[in-house]
Amino acid sequence: MARDTSGLGTARAVGFIAPALLLIGVFLVFPALWTIYIGLTDYTLTGTASIAPSFIGVDNFLNALDDALFGNALWLTLVFVMGSAVIGQNLLGFTLAWLLRSARPTVRRVVEGLVLLSWILPSVVVAYLWIAVLDRDGGTLNALLGTSGTAWLVEYPMAALIIFNTWRGTAFSMMLYSSALAAVPPSQLETARTVGASGWQTVRDVVFPHIRGHVLTNTLLISLWTANDFTPFLLTAGGPNHESETLPIFIYQQAIASGELGYSAAISFLLLVVNLVVALVYLLLLRKRS
Amino acid sequence: MTPRQVLRRTVYIVFIAVVLAFFAVPLLWLASAPFDSDPGLGLRWPDWTLDNWRITFEHPYALGSLLNSIVLCAVATIVTTALGTLAAYALSRVRIPGRDALLYLLLLLSSVVTGTAAMVPIFVMMFQLGLINSQYATGLVIAGGMLPAAIFILKDFIDSVPRSYEESARVFGASPTQVLLHVVLPIARPGIATILVWAFVQAWGNFLLPFLLLRDVEAQPAAVLLRTLRDEGGSANLTVIPVFSLLYAIPVVALYLFVSKRYGFRFHGGIKA
Numbered sequence: 335m336a337r338d339t340s341g342l343g344t345a346r347a348v349g350f351i352a353p354a355l356l357l358i359g360v361f362l363v364f365p366a367l368w369t370i371y372i373g374l375t376d377y378t379l380t381g382t383a384s385i386a387p388s389f390i391g392v393d394n395f396l397n398a399l400d401d402a403l404f405g406n407a408l409w410l411t412l413v414f415v416m417g418s419a420v421i422g423q424n425l426l427g428f429t430l431a432w433l434l435r436s437a438r439p440t441v442r443r444v445v446e447g448l449v450l451l452s453w454i455l456p457s458v459v460v461a462y463l464w465i466a467v468l469d470r471d472g473g474t475l476n477a478l479l480g481t482s483g484t485a486w487l488v489e490y491p492m493a494a495l496i497i498f499n500t501w502r503g504t505a506f507s508m509m510l511y512s513s514a515l516a517a518v519p520p521s522q523l524e525t526a527r528t529v530g531a532s533g534w535q536t537v538r539d540v541v542f543p544h545i546r547g548h549v550l551t552n553t554l555l556i557s558l559w560t561a562n563d564f565t566p567f568l569l570t571a572g573g574p575n576h577e578s579e580t581l582p583i584f585i586y587q588q589a590i591a592s593g594e595l596g597y598s599a600a601i602s603f604l605l606l607v608v609n610l611v612v613a614l615v616y617l618l619l620l621r622k623r624s
Numbered sequence: 625m626t627p628r629q630v631l632r633r634t635v636y637i638v639f640i641a642v643v644l645a646f647f648a649v650p651l652l653w654l655a656s657a658p659f660d661s662d663p664g665l666g667l668r669w670p671d672w673t674l675d676n677w678r679i680t681f682e683h684p685y686a687l688g689s690l691l692n693s694i695v696l697c698a699v700a701t702i703v704t705t706a707l708g709t710l711a712a713y714a715l716s717r718v719r720i721p722g723r724d725a726l727l728y729l730l731l732l733l734s735s736v737v738t739g740t741a742a743m744v745p746i747f748v749m750m751f752q753l754g755l756i757n758s759q760y761a762t763g764l765v766i767a768g769g770m771l772p773a774a775i776f777i778l779k780d781f782i783d784s785v786p787r788s789y790e791e792s793a794r795v796f797g798a799s800p801t802q803v804l805l806h807v808v809l810p811i812a813r814p815g816i817a818t819i820l821v822w823a824f825v826q827a828w829g830n831f832l833l834p835f836l837l838l839r840d841v842e843a844q845p846a847a848v849l850l851r852t853l854r855d856e857g858g859s860a861n862l863t864v865i866p867v868f869s870l871l872y873a874i875p876v877v878a879l880y881l882f883v884s885k886r887y888g889f890r891f892h893g894g895i896k897a
Contacts, residue, residue: 342713342714342717342718342800343718343800344718344720346714346800347714347715347717347718347720348714348720350710350711350713350714351710351711351714351715351720353707353710353711354707354708354710354711354771354775355711357703357707357764357767357768357771358730358733358768358771358772360768361746361764361765361767361768361769362733362734362737362742362768362769362771362772363733363737364745364749365737365742365745365746365749366733366736366737366741366742366745368745368748368749369741369742369744369745372744372745372748377748426643429639430643433636433639433640437640441640444644445640445643445644445647448644448647448648448651449647450880450884451647451651451877451880452647452650452651454825454876454877454880455829455873455876455877456828456829456831456847456872456873456876457829457831457847458829458831458847458850458851458869458872459654459850459869459872459873460650461851462850462854462865462866462869463650463651463653463654463869464650465665466650466653466657466665466666466667467649467650467653469665469666471665472664472665472666473665473666474649474650474653474665474666474667477666477667478649501646501647501650555735558735562738562739562740562741563740564739564740564831564832565831568831568851581740582740585740585741585743585744586740586743589743589744589747590747590836595744595748598744599744599745602741602742602743602744602745605740605741606736606737606741606742609735609736609737609738609741610732610736613732613735613736614732616735617728617731617732
């Protein structure tokens with residue numbers, strides 16, 4: 335590693351890295367840092383404070399504590415992450431990975447194909463697919479359940495979003511657990527079967543100890559993605575009456591719709607800090623395992 | 625089979641059937657509605673017609689927005705792949721002080737600074753620079769977000785290219801640029817192809833950044849136009865939406881089929897590829 339076998343030379347190497355770092359610096363590092371500054375001002379999209387914003391210190395953060403809508407967004411984000419990622423995607427992903435091991439190749443291919451397809455399609459398209467399923471008049475779900483006239487996205491917005499996001503993101507957990515399960519020694523599974531352990535006992539006592547690290551990794555990653563997911567905006571736009579306004583949507587509404595750039599930057603900064611904590615825990619775990 | 629086994633088997637079959645229905649039902653609409661003479665939101669066997677396609681092609685912005693998507697994606701994908709490969713190669717081959725820390729920092733950044741968490745500063749920055757409605761600038765913003773992950777994955781690939789090839793090329797007097805172009809790139813091709821596909825799919829599906837930064841309908845990519853088709857006049861344009869959704873989804877599905885057939889789906893440090 336120490337020898338420069340390709341004859342690149344440090345100067346040229348730095349030249350190779352510089353353009354990428356420049357873009358990352360301008361569009362990733364700088365915005366992250368600038369959020370802190372904007373969050374300390376009363377900057378707005380229009381009006382006098384848009385021309386000459388003044389420094390107001392931590393007022394935005396104090397205001398957030400008093401803002402019932404912010405508390406609401408925080409709570410809904412938590413519900414969304416717990417329901418659709420920690421429980422929904424995790425459980426369905428694991429169950430599918432576990433059951434499909436012994437399934438017929440055709441069944442396995444079809445199920446995996448459909449699950450993956452729901453994951454790779456563009457978010458605007460899947461949003462329409464689910465609007466069609468959940469629509470009040472003539473939606474497929476109402477036709478199937480015979481509950482004609484139920485506007486699922488209006489009456490049960492969070493439940494609908496949780497089901498939607500479980501559908502949308504299960505593929506990742508399924509694939510991660512599939513590869514994790516391949517590392518469980520078959521001899522131990524065989525032993526469990528000969529002593530007559532039930533499926534649940536096998537999972538708990540034989541499989542789980544082997545994949546504990548994967549469970550943690552998976553949960554952290556999907557929680558991070560779910561908390562930052564903007565797709566709910568495409569389904570409910572936060573409504574009705576803020577009932578499904580998760581943090582990303584709240585930030586968008588404050589920044590673009592209301593023009594409160596300073597305030598929304600302060601909220602973004604809080605989201606960044608939460609992301610940072612989750613990502614640091616993840617990296618520490620990765621390091622510990624390798 | 626004992627009754628217990630029969631029961632287990634039945635539960636298993638029912639579960640798989642329910643899962644299949646859960647994942648398939650929403651997708652079926654994409655196959656039926658575009659060809660239905662009276663497309664609704666419900667699922668039904670279509671009354672076959674291609675009229676919707678003609679009407680979609682006549683929509684003033686439909687084809688233009690697909691073209692915009694291609695421009696946006698091309699900028700983001702090419703910049704990500706080219707700059708990512710250069711950086712990954714240099715990081716793989718030359719010991720630069722603080723390299724490992726830099727790589728970890730990059731990985732951290734790519735997951736922490738998401739489009740959602742950074743939308744306010746990015747919007748303000750582009751607004752102040754007068755770059756709202758610039759497709760190239762939006763492409764660069766998207767590329768900036770994808771580069772850390774791209775560098776991380778590409779470095780993994782390039783690390784596995786044997787150095788002896790480069791050494792022999794050097795012995796025969798090749799310049800470093802020639803080594804990169806004629807030795808490293810051809811061998812690292814699977815990795816570069818992975819990044820090309822990954823970046824394209826990411827950029828093609830990206831909604832939030834174009835939605836924020838491209839306010840003019842003439843400049844909007846398919847993702848944003850598809851969304852606005854619903855807002856026009858409050859009700860959804862059900863003739864155009866299904867066809868356009870399908871048109872817009874086809875490149876992604878085609879790439880997915882190609883990749884899964886050729887390489888199978890694999891994991892690279894927890895990043896979807």
